[in-house]
Amino acid sequence: MREFTAEQREFRSAFRTFLENEVAPHMDAWREVGVVDREVFRRAGEQGYLMIWPDERHGGSGERDFRYSQIIIEESARTMTSDWYATLHSRVAGGYIDRFATEEQKMRWLPRCASGEAILAIAMTEPQAGSDLAGMRTNAVDQGDHFLLNGSKTYISNGINADLVVVAAKTGDASGRSHQISLFIVERGMAGFTRGRKLKKIGMQAQDTAELFFSDVRVPKENLLGVVGEGFRYLTECLAEERLVSTAQNLAGAWKAFEETRDFVMQRELFGKRLADLQNTQFKLAALEAELDVVQLYLDHCVVEHNAGRLNSNKAAKAKLVSSELQGRVVDECLQLHGGAGYMDEYPISRLFTEARINRIAAGSSEVMKLIIGRDLLKSNYQSFFDRH
Known part of the structure; x- marks a missing residue:
């Protein structure tokens, strides 16, 4: 069942070398400070190791076969560099842009993500709502040309480094338990978007985890992912x-x-x-x-x-x-x-x-x-x- 193409085996060998030379030697230092250097994302992006699946016009190589991600995950485990966790950026958070972004949004965001210039995170979990998404309290109110976003998220991986955050928020009754949720891209530098403390963990210590806060953040309609209420x-x-x-x-x-x-x-x-x-x-x-x-x-x-x-x-x-x-x-x-x-x-x-x-x-x-x-x-x-x- 474990069948990989010749190209994938070559990719594995090259990525293993990249991890051994460019990532593994720095992991202990990054674990000490609780966050990886942003430069490692840029170096990975330069060599085509971040987002492989986007089309070439979006900065990738168009390789959608999940086996490439499987190789990245396995080689990261082999070299004890899993707490860099580039797959969160490339595949988990990036998947939302892949599936639900418009062409204009993809052109705006994906090339920067594929190059490592912009780092992604996804914010679902809240202090009082983990797996229970219906209990979410973060809300976004339609203000005509923008949404006004308020709330907080916690345990957010890449929370310190992230430049673009996929944020889930209620767009229905903010006080009820409605499933009326929508997804937004909140960008670094938006007024009212702040980060709390970098959280200490018993494991994955180089992977930055943080609290995020949103206080009257004006999110442009152009940053809505997909359709309102379909989140x-x-x-x-x-x-x-x-x-x-x-x-x-x-x-x-x-x-x-x-x-x-x-x-x-x-x-x-x-x-x-x-x-x-x-x-x-x-x-x-x-x-x-x-x-x-x-x-x-x-x-x-x-x-x-x-x-x-x-x-x-x-x-x-x-x-x-x-x-x-x-x-x-x-x-x-x-x-x-x-x-x-x-x-x-x-x-x-x-x-x-x-x-x-x-x-x-x-x-x-x-x-x-x-x-x-x-x-x-x-x-x-x-x-x-x-x-x-």
Whole structure:
């Protein structure tokens, strides 16, 4: 199932070199300050590693095959540079412009995003509304030639670096629980748009996360994405791809932890023999590799489905749920096999352990994934396993 073209294999090799030379040497310094240098986006953009999918007139190369994103995610995990998280800019936030922006908007924004001049973020989560989008309080009131935006967002990835933020806001009854949500592009420098503190996290420390505040921000009508009131549908449509991105990250991180641990137990001695020679160690790693192989096959199947336009929210939720829960077990077992060394920051497994914890929460918690899958089970058109031919 893991089939990549010759061009994609060449891309992997070149991107690996870019990460090893241009990104990995700086990660520790960026983790100390809690944000990557904006210059890394420009360097990646210059070499064509940011937004690959836009057409050439929009600054990309027109390569829409998700396998390119899969390669970027896997190589980032391999080089321990995942907390740069360029995929959030390129694929997650960028996907909203791809699907819902007008041609004029694409010409205005995408070339800057593809070059790394402008960095993207998406702002959905609020202090009192995470996965429950209906509880959103941020609102935008139509003022004729603009919308007046008020509210706040939290836990926003790329919140400090972002120049263009896809903001979800109520455009219906701001005090109710209506699904009347619309999407807007808020730009750096707009009056009333401010950033709060850079939030400290237990993992993904180089990836800047912040609070955003909107106080009477005048958002031009030209910055509305799509149609007023259709934002809830837009968010739902894009979340399937976001969960595919998350699944690829979960599996890549789990494989990295597994291989770091395999190398460690091959060298570590206990009771006069290698840790790898103990039956318990072999059983633990054998069980983990079997699970990883099986879930990897499902991910690769989902990539094929996505490329063909067939990936739905149910399949994406299953992939995200199973992969994030598996990653949690893998990093825990692998840290245990490291013994005391696993608790030391100098060993990669310690960082892999802490960084994995967010993945059962981000892009929809495991509990929300179960709700999505469960609702499909109750539909009248549910298809029996024995009838799926």
